[in-house]
Amino acid sequence: MLEYIADKEHYTKVLYRCSQVRHDLWIATADLKDLYVGFARGRAMPFLAILDGLLKRGVDVRLLHAKEPGDNFRQDFDKHPGLWSRLERRLCPRVHFKLLIFDCSTAYIGSANLTGAGIGMKGQDARNFESGILTDNENLVDAAAGHLDGVWQGIWCKTCRRKEFCGDRIKNNG
Secondary structure (H helix, E strand, O other), X not given: OXXXXXXXXXXXXXXXXXXXXXXXXXXXXXXXXXXXXXXXXXXXXXXXXXXXXXXXXXXXXXXXXXXOOOHHHXXXXXXXXXXXXXXXXEEOOOOOOEEEEEOOOEEEEEOOOEOOOOOOOOOHHXXXXXXXXXXXXXXXXXXXXXXXXXXXXXXXXXXHOOHHHOOOOOOOOO
């Protein structure tokens, strides 16, 4: 399968696929906000609740992002204590790519950030124009996963010159 997806298909195909992961979900995004979804139990809920549910089911979730999310995200994050200890998170200010790797077998490679306007629940007239591919092509999935894992493992850290901006600064306010 190699499928080109655009605009609202990101929401219906990519985010829904996140909720169906069984073993591993790897996420890389430049921007991260308090993204909401509406396919879970028929009501709007934070994407962070989906991640928390995955972690409770024993799914390993990695989240790599470029900048510190805003206050609304932190408030939603604090409502899900499972995220505090089980979500694997890294901050890298050089990350600009957008990848999601589902169970090491399917990948989304595209333009959409994890924001309401990028991939989430926004009105049709409030969305960004996004596109990407959803694929289970082994070569593409392996290349995307290898790239994300390389950044995750820090293979470029020595020459980055932005290390002072790295770190995990989301903290529980409670």
